[in-house]
Amino acid sequence: MKHRRTRGIGVVLLAVVLGVFPAAVFGAQAVIDFEGDEFGVPDQGCANAVPPLFNRPGYSGQTSTYVVAPAACEQGVVGLVPPSFGNDSILTALFGGSRNNELRFSWADPANDQSWVRLITETSNGFTPVASNPTVHLGAGSKISMKVATYGLQADDSTETSGALEFALILRETGRNLPLGKDGGTEGTLEFVGVDSKGVNNDPGTPVGGVSIVPSWDWQTIEWVFAEGEGEDAGKITKVLVSVNGGAQVTKSVVGFTGDGELLAEYARGTLAGLAIRKDAADTVSKKWFVSVDDVTIEAPGITDPVAIRAPVLDTDTQVEVYSIAETATEVRLIRGGSEVLGTVDPAGAESVFFTVSDLAPGQVLTAVQVVDGVDSSASAEVVVMSAVFLAENFEGYADQAAFNAAWPVYARVEAALSEAERILLSRSRRRAARNRRMSPVRRAVPKLIVARSGGLSRVRSRPVGTRERMRSR
Numbered sequence: 001m002k003h004r005r006t007r008g009i010g011v012v013l014l015a016v017v018l019g020v021f022p023a024a025v026f027g028a029q030a031v032i033d034f035e036g037d038e039f040g041v042p043d044q045g046c047a048n049a050v051p052p053l054f055n056r057p058g059y060s061g062q063t064s065t066y067v068v069a070p071a072a073c074e075q076g077v078v079g080l081v082p083p084s085f086g087n088d089s090i091l092t093a094l095f096g097g098s099r100n101n102e103l104r105f106s107w108a109d110p111a112n113d114q115s116w117v118r119l120i121t122e123t124s125n126g127f128t129p130v131a132s133n134p135t136v137h138l139g140a141g142s143k144i145s146m147k148v149a150t151y152g153l154q155a156d157d158s159t160e161t162s163g164a165l166e167f168a169l170i171l172r173e174t175g176r177n178l179p180l181g182k183d184g185g186t187e188g189t190l191e192f193v194g195v196d197s198k199g200v201n202n203d204p205g206t207p208v209g210g211v212s213i214v215p216s217w218d219w220q221t222i223e224w225v226f227a228e229g230e231g232e233d234a235g236k237i238t239k240v241l242v243s244v245n246g247g248a249q250v251t252k253s254v255v256g257f258t259g260d261g262e263l264l265a266e267y268a269r270g271t272l273a274g275l276a277i278r279k280d281a282a283d284t285v286s287k288k289w290f291v292s293v294d295d296v297t298i299e300a301p302g303i304t305d306p307v308a309i310r311a312p313v314l315d316t317d318t319q320v321e322v323y324s325i326a327e328t329a330t331e332v333r334l335i336r337g338g339s340e341v342l343g344t345v346d347p348a349g350a351e352s353v354f355f356t357v358s359d360l361a362p363g364q365v366l367t368a369v370q371v372v373d374g375v376d377s378s379a380s381a382e383v384v385v386m387s388a389v390f391l392a393e394n395f396e397g398y399a400d401q402a403a404f405n406a407a408w409p410v411y412a413r414v415e416a417a418l419s420e421a422e423r424i425l426l427s428r429s430r431r432r433a434a435r436n437r438r439m440s441p442v443r444r445a446v447p448k449l450i451v452a453r454s455g456g457l458s459r460v461r462s463r464p465v466g467t468r469e470r471m472r473s474r
Contacts, residue, residue: 026373028305030181032131032296034091034099039130042093046073051089051129053296054275057105057117058087059124062205066115068106076104076288083157085288095149100294107279110287114203116278122186133271135184136171137300138226138263140237144169144272145223146296150215153288163283166210169193169224170274173259175266177381179305179324180298184271189259192276194224194240194252207276209252211242221245226263237263267378304377307332307370315360316388322368323352331371336364362387401426
């Protein structure tokens, strides 16, 4: 996945009448092209079963009854006897000469006008797409485009169809100030983007009026540009300008899925939560579909994208990494407490940089800013410094062994299976009889129950303890 951060898009217009050259239009951009190593090797069947961007069509409970089960690897392939009508999402390079996300599904009832499939980008059934929940910008003029190619078959699994499919976006209003393309999570309301309305017969959620795409072996590029409404919707992002292959734009709407029909969130940030594909109402014979998606491009013209701080950051760390830096950024600043600049670095084209730090303390808040074309980005999402020690047990709070076992039920369940040398046994110090200690019959290494975070993982530090040595937290 390529992430091009707040780079110059390179649109320089000559205003002949005014006789001036306006400045270049810059903006943030992220491209999901499925070429990165993180996506794995294409066309490996069940050996690479992780969906690239969109999860399996049958994994959305809302529309799973509209498509034929099961949802599993190697489902929906052509030429099997009997035919395979299940659904899958795979990484393939067999179409179009480049890697892409191929989606396979079959309508349970090709004549049911309510039928649509919600292709989600979030975790479901234990599978998390490689490029899950990519962050998008929800402001006016921001846009999402993708190349699609479709191929349909009738129920005999061999006769090609000329039926169409309707495409629309599903965006989630998350409000997390993350770089474009980064996983923005799954909290927030949902909006259909690029439809006329919703609701068909007994399904009030079926999207209606998405852009119609007919089967073709050639890539077709759909673009959705977010726009302000008119009248009482002036200043609100309630409209979408939709085009295919650079043709004339058609005005569509933002229609509330779980939201209110307006793209609105803090920092104007949301996620591409899914793709809505509806069966063409006039098509009653197309059953099996293959939909290929490539070059999903997320753009925010005129916006300087935020950077991100690699988490977790511990109070013992001496370096902090800032990443997702624009190629053209000239400065990156690391900030503590909203105002104290801990360091300034010229990234010189690097995607990430490290800051040397000292005196970090638990609870401190770190943010970072980058400068592109002389414009500061908004502050990155906050990262709170964590203590390297998150559990320190000195055994002073237990009246006896039974009280200890009650407070540590996991240990109590396995105690019987441990040897005497392996057990954690409380005793009293002869020198200070009021305080408990962990006694060991021989001098050996036992857990002190001081658990430290290190590199995002946890470990238990151990040290030798003798028969007279009292254990206390450091």
